[in-house]
Amino acid sequence: MNALEQAIAAFSPGLPLAVALSGGADSSALLLACARRWPGQVQALHVHHGLQAAADTFERHCVDLCARLSIPLHARRVDARHASGESPEAAARRARYAALAALAREQGIADIALAHQADDQAETLLIALARGAGLAGLAAMPALALRGGLRYHRPLLALTGADLRLWLRAQGIAWTEDPSNSDMRFTRNRIRAGLLPAVQTLFPHFRTTFARSAAHAAQAQELLEQLAAQDLQSTGQPPRIVALQALARARQANALRHWLATQHGCRPSAAQLEELLDQIACCTTRGHRIHLKLGGGFIKRQGTLLQWSVNN
Numbered sequence: 001m002n003a004l005e006q007a008i009a010a011f012s013p014g015l016p017l018a019v020a021l022s023g024g025a026d027s028s029a030l031l032l033a034c035a036r037r038w039p040g041q042v043q044a045l046h047v048h049h050g051l052q053a054a055a056d057t058f059e060r061h062c063v064d065l066c067a068r069l070s071i072p073l074h075a076r077r078v079d080a081r082h083a084s085g086e087s088p089e090a091a092a093r094r095a096r097y098a099a100l101a102a103l104a105r106e107q108g109i110a111d112i113a114l115a116h117q118a119d120d121q122a123e124t125l126l127i128a129l130a131r132g133a134g135l136a137g138l139a140a141m142p143a144l145a146l147r148g149g150l151r152y153h154r155p156l157l158a159l160t161g162a163d164l165r166l167w168l169r170a171q172g173i174a175w176t177e178d179p180s181n182s183d184m185r186f187t188r189n190r191i192r193a194g195l196l197p198a199v200q201t202l203f204p205h206f207r208t209t210f211a212r213s214a215a216h217a218a219q220a221q222e223l224l225e226q227l228a229a230q231d232l233q234s235t236g237q238p239p240r241i242v243a244l245q246a247l248a249r250a251r252q253a254n255a256l257r258h259w260l261a262t263q264h265g266c267r268p269s270a271a272q273l274e275e276l277l278d279q280i281a282c283c284t285t286r287g288h289r290i291h292l293k294l295g296g297g298f299i300k301r302q303g304t305l306l307q308w309s310v311n312n
Helices: 003-009 025-037 055-069 088-106 118-130 161-171 187-202 206-235 241-245 249-264 270-282
Strands: 017-020 042-048 073-077 111-113 144-147 150-153 291-294 297-302 305-309
Touching (some): 003 025, 017 025, 025 042, 055 073, 073 088, 088 150, 206 249, 249 270
Parallel strands (some): 017 042, 017 111
């Protein structure tokens, strides 16, 4: 049993299982391995982004592969163009996950397998470090994520892209190569082409150690979220200002970040959060006003409470 087969043998999703299939090597290998382990219990989901001429080729390959493997395929075309100020990668990712979720729900499927592998995880961690991310960012991509009542699995995080291509060749399965993967305008591609080979030379086992660091960060982030939930029980939601002031500044930041993210989908910048903490510290009189831009909305003082809304 090779590394991919071992990874799938250790994978325990709910069934039926959907596999997100792009047509590339990683997702093609994941689909084939899952279909062999759970015959008749696996379906494929394909998202046509419409961002490049090759998108039609990807879709045709997925249709042909699923027909060859006798696997049901469900495809959806989306408008993945980015809005002003939004990165193309973020827009495509948002559209892709929305389409995958819709397709899975239509088929009555709650578990989706994604083909992210060790190289993807290393790139994600390096991007997070370059952006000065906190623990949530340094945790990179989790092996299991719950979102909107669906379970997203990443069973290939311990395998490299080279491992998966080698296995696919042995099975006689072809795949498509995304032309955008060689476009050096994208940060991930520059990391993959220039940085990872250099890191490999210095630290041959970096994928394993990077994954271990990401796992440590994820564990620490989980503890911070538990602490935030406990603190918010005492401050209330929306939080009382005087109760926040009773917490150390770092715990205030942790509780506020958790409240804004879970209740309002708001993720303030580090500078915005520091300004809010300064305002909370100064809020010792009835007349003190708090009114700050925070994420995609505004946070205000209303009586004894902090309130967040999209309205100014």
